Amino acid sequence: MGLLDNFYKNIGIDLGTANTLLYLEGRGIVVQEPTLVSLNNRTGQILAVGEEAKKMLDRTPAHITTIKPLMNGVISDFETTQEILRYFLHKIKNQSFWSRYKTALVAIPTNLTEVERKSVEDVTIAAGAGRVFLVEEPIATAIGARLPVEEATTNMIINIGGGTTEISIISVGGAVISKSLKIAGQKLNDDISKFVKEEFKLLIGEPTAEELKINIGSAIGVEEKLEMPVRGRDMATGLPREVVVKNTHIRAAIHRSLKAIVEETKTLIESTPPELVGDMLTRGIYLAGGGSLLRGLDKFVEKEVTVKTTVVDDPLTSVVRGLGVILEDMNKYDAILSNQQKPKQVNL
Ligand SMILES: Nc1ncnc2c1ncn2[C@@H]1O[C@H](COP(=O)(O)OP(=O)(O)OP(=O)(O)O)[C@@H](O)[C@H]1O
Ligand SMILES: [Mg+2]
Structure with missing residues (x-):
């Protein structure tokens, strides 16, 4: 180990698709911001990134475009x-004196092609990692949620993010069976916009949805009275109009998408080898992602799949916290880091 190694920090x-999080060795989570950029579309120049770009979303002048550079x-x-x-x-470099990063651990969905994996590696090196x-x-999530990944146990994790829902079964040190769906947070937002359009003849933007x-x-009926006034553009007159949207409307709007997630979950369980299913069923299903x-x-997943279901602690940060646990003790997780082969994908 060279003298300078002490100055180079590892990052996770x-x-x-929706949020970018960074974990800095010895520090913890140092960035948690939307994966957004606003550009001046005359010059192509970047005007703002992350939280700053999100602020611009509401009051974007015509010459500024806000883009999300990841899709699903x-x-x-x-x-x-x-x-x-x-x-x-x-x-984050400005907060300290080191000049570059040594190793970057980057969390990736299980269904990436070789080319897409290469692209993640290239982008990270190009941005400054050694x-x-x-x-x-799913492995990062499990480690972040302190599930027993090294022991001979099997865990089922459903990570519902912005662009994708990944349903995975992981066992002993990281073998993964998984299924990736394009039904996640953004799809639910679209469902809501579509419902408001059909029910109230009103157009609303994605931030409102x-x-x-x-x-x-909510996914199931709630006791509390939940409703919210929203403003949109009346489809007939083109003028602004306000309506009060109720919890029952949202539930109806997103029901089909939630149902699709549980149906895929059941199918994945059915296709899992019986010796793994038993252990998984006793441990239950863990939900992660925003x-x-x-x-x-x-409750909805538990009722539909009939398996005990728990949301992990702080589900928006579980992936990056998992990367943090690994990079604070890289030797211990050697097996996981060298396990770079493409995981098995099930085509259902
Ligand atoms: N309280 C909440 N109720 C419902 N959805 C929420 C809540 N808070 C955040 N979300 C949704 O969580 C999603 C973002 O989750 P997350 O940050 O895990 O996604 P991501 O990791 O960026 O996306 P992906 O994993 O698909 O690339 C957004 O669609 C957001 O609307
Ligand atoms: Mg995610």
């Missing part, structure tokens, strides 16, 4: 993704 990166967990805009990472790495290890998200979901949405914060989603 969870580059999500996959990098769709390499240049912009690189700029985002570079920006965040630079931001070397890169890819860690599958997301607010409705978070503030008054989508798992939807009111009553655990």
Whole structure:
């Protein structure tokens, strides 16, 4: 080990469709911001990244575009993704004196192709990391949630993010059977916009749909009276109009998508080898990702799949916290880091 190694820190990166999180060795989570960039579309120049770009969303002048460079967990805009990472790495570097990062652990969905995995590696190196290890998200989630991954146990994890829901079964040190769906947070927002359009003949934007979901949405019936006034554009007159949306509306709007997630979960359980299923069923299902914060989603999954279901602690950060646990003790997790082969995908 060279003298300078002490100055180079390792980092963990969870580059999500909705949110990007960074974990800095010895520090903890140092970045948790939306994966967003606003560009001046005349000059192509980046005006703001993350939280700052989100603020611009509401009052965007015509010459500014806000873009999300990931689609369904996959990098769709390499240049912009690189700029985002570079920006965040630079931001945390300013808080300290080290000049570059040694190893980056990057969480990836299990269904990436070789080319997509390579693209994640390249973007991370281009943004300033010395070397890169890819860690599958369900494994990072399990470690972040302190589930027993090294022992001979089997865990089922459903990570509901912004762009994708990953349903995975992991056992002993990281073998993964998983299924990735494009039904997640953004799809629920779309469902809500569509419902409001059909029911109230009113057009609302995605930020409003997301607010409705978070503030008054639920997967099952709730005791409390949840409703929210929203403003949109009347489809007939083109003028602004306000309506009061109720919890029952949101539930109806998102029901079909939630049902699709549990149906896929059941199918994955049915296709899992019996010797793994027994252990998994006693341990239960763990929900992670921002989508798992939807009111009553655990109860809904538990009722539909008939398996005990728990939301992990702080589900928005479990992936990056898992990367943190690994990078604070890289030798211990050697097996997971060298397990770079492509995991098995089930085509159902
Ligand atoms: N309280 C809440 N109720 C329902 N959904 C929520 C809540 N809080 C956040 N979300 C949703 O969680 C999603 C973001 O979750 P997360 O940060 O885990 O996604 P991501 O990792 O960026 O995406 P992906 O894993 O698909 O690439 C958003 O769609 C957001 O609307
Ligand atoms: Mg995610």
